[in-house]
Amino acid sequence: MSQPSRDQFAFHDPARPEFWSERFDKGFTPWDQHGVPRVFETFAGDVLRGDRVFGGMPVAAVQGGHAAAAVERDRHRLRTSNDPNDPSHPSSPSSPSRPDARLPHVLIPGCGRAYEARWLVEHGFAVEAIDFSPTAVAVAREQLGASHADIVREADFFDFTPAREIDWIYERTFFCALPPAMRPAYADRMADLLPRGGVLAGLFFVTHKPSGPPFGTSLDELHRLLDPAFECLREREVDDSMALFAGVERWLEWRRR
Numbered sequence: 604m605s606q607p608s609r610d611q612f613a614f615h616d617p618a619r620p621e622f623w624s625e626r627f628d629k630g631f632t633p634w635d636q637h638g639v640p641r642v643f644e645t646f647a648g649d650v651l652r653g654d655r656v657f658g659g660m661p662v663a664a665v666q667g668g669h670a671a672a673a674v675e676r677d678r679h680r681l682r683t684s685n686d687p688n689d690p691s692h693p694s695s696p697s698s699p700s701r702p703d704a705r706l707p708h709v710l711i712p713g714c715g716r717a718y719e720a721r722w723l724v725e726h727g728f729a730v731e732a733i734d735f736s737p738t739a740v741a742v743a744r745e746q747l748g749a750s751h752a753d754i755v756r757e758a759d760f761f762d763f764t765p766a767r768e769i770d771w772i773y774e775r776t777f778f779c780a781l782p783p784a785m786r787p788a789y790a791d792r793m794a795d796l797l798p799r800g801g802v803l804a805g806l807f808f809v810t811h812k813p814s815g816p817p818f819g820t821s822l823d824e825l826h827r828l829l830d831p832a833f834e835c836l837r838e839r840e841v842d843d844s845m846a847l848f849a850g851v852e853r854w855l856e857w858r859r860r
């Protein structure tokens with residue numbers, strides 16, 4: 604996403620899918636982390652243990668309508684299980700054949716290679732990953748393998764219908780990929796897509812960098828954009844950023860009011 608040479612590329616508008624397809628085609632993907640961020644795994648692990656609240660209730664209770672006792676039993680099982688075949692164990696992916704209905708439904712917009720989508724689906728989450736670049740969709744499907752390829756689809760974040768109600772929207776290098784003029788539309792769309800209690804959680808590129816992509820932002824700007832519809836629950840440092848984002852990536856969690 605840093606600019607090697609403008610002449611190297613035919614497309615210069617990051618609001619267009621061709622811009623991104625050309626970069627995937629030419630192997631210019633400096634944002635690609637080749638895996639999932641640690642802070643993402645920590646958050647998703649907390650969700651699996653029922654330690655995160657979506658819609659005002661612990662997640663294990665939200666989706667399945669389980670009684671509190673059943674939720675506690677699940678939490679105990681998840682905390683104490685050493686069984687690598689347990690589909691909900693945070694450190695033990697096992698490609699469950701069906702999503703766990705108690706877990707939040709996740710949307711990953713601008714998914715790129717979709718490493719996080721794979722992690723989530725292998726841990727039992729229902730995931731919808733979208734990207735408007737057909738080349739990105741192709742590389743994501745390859746990364747996901749035949750058994751999970753269908754969780755990715757070609758779609759524009761600003762104009763698509765989710766397959767189901769979404770509880771968690773995961774952000775990484777999507778906001779910073781958009782031309783800054785699109786930020787109010789991003790905030791409005793996030794608010795439209797999430798029900799009350801739903802969460803926008805992920806990584807934001809917080810630095811002064813007006814040219815891009817990646818385009819930098821500030822915490823002040825994020826609050827201005829998101830505060831009307833979201834409450835900011837948490838901000839965390841990120842300790843395993845790739846060089847391009849080192850020291851300027853922040854994990855933020857926003858809950859839909």
Ligand SMILES: C[S@@+](CC[C@H](N)C(=O)[O-])C[C@H]1O[C@@H](n2cnc3c(N)ncnc32)[C@H](O)[C@@H]1O
Pocket residue numbers: 604617618620623624634635636712713714715716717733734735736739758759760761775776777780781
């Ligand atoms: C910098 S890449 C990030 C990919 C991925 N999130 C990651 O962390 O590796 C930005 C991605 O967003 C996609 N994108 C940009 N605008 C989009 C839109 N309006 N709808 C869907 N995808 C979009 C691009 O095609 C590209 O794959």
